[in-house]
Amino acid sequence: MAYVLQSQKKIRQFFIEIGELSYFGMRYFKEALKPPWEFRELLRQCYHMGNRSLVLVGVTGFIIGLVLTLQTRPTLQEFGAVSWMPNMVGISIVREIGPVITALICAGRIASGIGAELGSMRVTEQIDAMEVSGTNPFKYLVVTRITATMLMLPLLVIFGDMIALFGSALVENLKGDVSFQLYFNTVFDALEFGDLIPATIKSFFFGFTIGLVGCYKGYYSKKGTAGVGIAANTAVVTASLLLFVVDFIAVFVSGIFFEL
Amino acid sequence: MEKQDYISEQIDSLDQREPVIEIRDLHKSFGDNHVLNGFSMTLYKGENLVVMGKSGSGKSVMVKCLVGLIQPDSGFLSVMGKEIKTLDRKTLDALRSDIGFLFQGSALYDSMTVRENLEFPMRRHKEKLGNIRDTTPMVLEALENVGLAHTVDLMPSELSGGMKRRVALARTLILKPKIILYDEPTSGLDPITSKEIIQLMGRVQKKYGTSSLIITHDVDCARVISERMVLLVEGKNYVEGSYTELSKSTDPRVEAFFKK
Ligand SMILES: Nc1ncnc2c1ncn2[C@@H]1O[C@H](COP(=O)(O)OP(=O)(O)OP(=O)(O)O)[C@@H](O)[C@H]1O
Ligand SMILES: [Mg+2]
Numbered sequence: 001m002a003y004v005l006q007s008q009k010k011i012r013q014f015f016i017e018i019g020e021l022s023y024f025g026m027r028y029f030k031e032a033l034k035p036p037w038e039f040r041e042l043l044r045q046c047y048h049m050g051n052r053s054l055v056l057v058g059v060t061g062f063i064i065g066l067v068l069t070l071q072t073r074p075t076l077q078e079f080g081a082v083s084w085m086p087n088m089v090g091i092s093i094v095r096e097i098g099p100v101i102t103a104l105i106c107a108g109r110i111a112s113g114i115g116a117e118l119g120s121m122r123v124t125e126q127i128d129a130m131e132v133s134g135t136n137p138f139k140y141l142v143v144t145r146i147t148a149t150m151l152m153l154p155l156l157v158i159f160g161d162m163i164a165l166f167g168s169a170l171v172e173n174l175k176g177d178v179s180f181q182l183y184f185n186t187v188f189d190a191l192e193f194g195d196l197i198p199a200t201i202k203s204f205f206f207g208f209t210i211g212l213v214g215c216y217k218g219y220y221s222k223k224g225t226a227g228v229g230i231a232a233n234t235a236v237v238t239a240s241l242l243l244f245v246v247d248f249i250a251v252f253v254s255g256i257f258f259e260l
Numbered sequence: 261m262e263k264q265d266y267i268s269e270q271i272d273s274l275d276q277r278e279p280v281i282e283i284r285d286l287h288k289s290f291g292d293n294h295v296l297n298g299f300s301m302t303l304y305k306g307e308n309l310v311v312m313g314k315s316g317s318g319k320s321v322m323v324k325c326l327v328g329l330i331q332p333d334s335g336f337l338s339v340m341g342k343e344i345k346t347l348d349r350k351t352l353d354a355l356r357s358d359i360g361f362l363f364q365g366s367a368l369y370d371s372m373t374v375r376e377n378l379e380f381p382m383r384r385h386k387e388k389l390g391n392i393r394d395t396t397p398m399v400l401e402a403l404e405n406v407g408l409a410h411t412v413d414l415m416p417s418e419l420s421g422g423m424k425r426r427v428a429l430a431r432t433l434i435l436k437p438k439i440i441l442y443d444e445p446t447s448g449l450d451p452i453t454s455k456e457i458i459q460l461m462g463r464v465q466k467k468y469g470t471s472s473l474i475i476t477h478d479v480d481c482a483r484v485i486s487e488r489m490v491l492l493v494e495g496k497n498y499v500e501g502s503y504t505e506l507s508k509s510t511d512p513r514v515e516a517f518f519k520k
Contacts, residue, residue, distance in 0.1 A: 132359070132361045134383075
C-alpha cells in the first residue's frame with residue numbers, strides 16, 4: 001500500500017516537473033526574442049561549451065568509429081561485402097550514432113556543468129544580486145546558455161562525426177588497404193541530404209534539451225550545498241532521458257518527411 | 261506598557277522627518293511556516309535603523325520583500341514614495357539602482373573578477389552615471405573606499421571572507437544609492453574585521469548622507485551604528501527604541517538580545 005502511495009506521488013511529481021519544464025521553455029522563447037540581448041555573454045558561453053566538450057567528443061568519436069568498424073568487419077567479410085563498409089558506417093554514424101553519443105556526452109558534461117553553476121549561483125544569492133542590480137538574470141544566465149548549447153551542439157556533432165569517420169577509415173586503411181581518399185569519397189557519395197538535414201535539426205533539439213534541463217535544474221535549485229549536487233546530478237539524468245524521447249520523436253517525424 | 265512609551269516618544273521626535281521606507285502590516289508565509297505576521301516599520305531619511313531578531317525570524321525575507329525579490333502575501337510596502345507591488349519592471353529597476361543591497365553571504369559573482377563584479381551594476385544604469393565610457397576610475401574609487409584597490413584583478417575565490425564582504429560593500433555603493441540595506445554585514449567575521457566594516461559603514465553614511473537599514477545579531481554593531489532599533493519577534497515589530505533604551509529594558513524577550 002505504502003509503495004503504491006509512494007509511486008503515485010512520484011508519478012504526480014513527474015508530471016508537475018514536465019509542466020514546469022515546458023513553462024520554463026516557453027519563458028525562454030519569450031525572453032529570447034525581446035531586447036536587450038546579451039551577445040557578449042552568449043559568445044563566452046559558446047566558447048566555454050565548445051572548449052569544455054571538444055576533446056571528450058573527439059576521443060569518444062574516434063573510439064566509436066574504430067570499434068564499430070572492427071566489429072562489423074568479420075560479418076561483412078563473411079558476406080563478401082567489405083566494400084560496403086564506408087556506406088554502412090558512414091550512414092549509421094551520421095544519422096544516429098554521432099548525434100546521440102555526442103548529445104549524451106554533452107548531457108554529462110554541459111548539463112551538469114550548467115546545473116552546478118546556476119545552482120551554486122542560486123544558493124549563494126548571486127542570482128538575486130543580479131536581479132537587484134538591474135540585469136534580468138533569466139536573460140543573462142538562462143537565455144545565453146540555452147542558445148549557446150543549441151548553437152554548439154550541431155557543431156560538436158559534425159566534429160564528432162568527422163573524427164568517428166576518420167577512426168573508421170583508419171581501420172579500413174590498415175586492415176583493408178583502402179585509401180583515405182577512397183573511403184571518404186564513398187562515404188560522401190552514400191550520404192544524402194535526407195541523412196544530413198534531419199541529423200542536424202535533431203542536434204539543434206538535443207542542444208535545446210540539454211541547455212533547458214541544465215538551466216531549469218540549476219535555476220530552481222534548492223537551498224544549501226546539497227541542492228547544488230542534486231541540481232547537477234538530476235540535470236544529467238533528466239537530460240539523458242529526455243534526449244531519447246526527443247530522438248524517438250525526431251526519427252518518427254523525419255521518417256514522414258524524408259521517407260526513410 | 262513600555263512598548264507604548266517608546267513608540268509615542270519616537271513619534272514625537274520623528275514625525276518631522278521624511279520617510280524613505282514604509283512597511284505596514286507585512287505578511288509572508290512559506291507553506292505552513294508563517295514568517296512575517298504583520299510587521300510594520302518606517303525608515304526615515306538619513307537615519308541608521310537597526311533591525312534585530314533571532315536567526316530564522318524572517319529578517320532576510322523582510323528586506324527581500326523591500327526590493328521585490330520575494331512577493332509578500334499582503335501588506336503595504338513603499339520605498340521613496342513608490343509602492344513596490346505596483347511597479348513595472350523598468351521602474352522597479354530604476355528604483356533598485358537607488359537602493360544598495362548588501363547580501364548576507366556577500367553574493368559576489370564568482371566567475372568574474374573583482375573589477376567585473378563592480379562593473380556589473382553599472383551596465384544597466386549607464387544614463388544614471390552620465391554615459392561614461394571608462395568605468396575604471398569609478399571602480400578604483402569604490403575599491404579605495406574599502407581599502408582594497410590592489411585586488412581589482414583578482415577573482416573572488418582568491419579573497420578572504422572579510423575582503424569579500426568589503427568588495428561586496430564596494431559593489432553595493434558603486435551606484436551611489438540613497439538607501440542601503442545591510443543584511444548582517446558583520447556575521448561570520450572576526451571582531452576586528454567587523455569593527456572595520458562598521459567604521460566603513462559609518463564613513464559611507466557621513467560621506468553620502470544615505471539612509472541605512474541594518475540587519476544584525478551583533479550587539480556591538482548595533483551599539484555603534486544604530487540611532488534607532490526595531491526588534492523583530494514572531495513576525496512582528498515587537499519593540500522600538502534607541503540602543504540605550506532597549507538595553508535597559510526588563511522585558512525578558514528584549515533582554516535576551518543584549519545578554520552576552
Ligand atoms: N525562499 C524560501 N522558501 C521557503 N522558506 C523560506 C525561504 N526563504 C526563507 N524561508 C524561511 O523563512 C524563515 C526566515 O528566513 P530568513 O532567511 O528571513 O531568516 P533570518 O531572520 O534572515 O535569519 P538569519 O539571521 O539566520 O539570516 C526561515 O524559517 C526560512 O526557512
Ligand atoms: Mg538572514
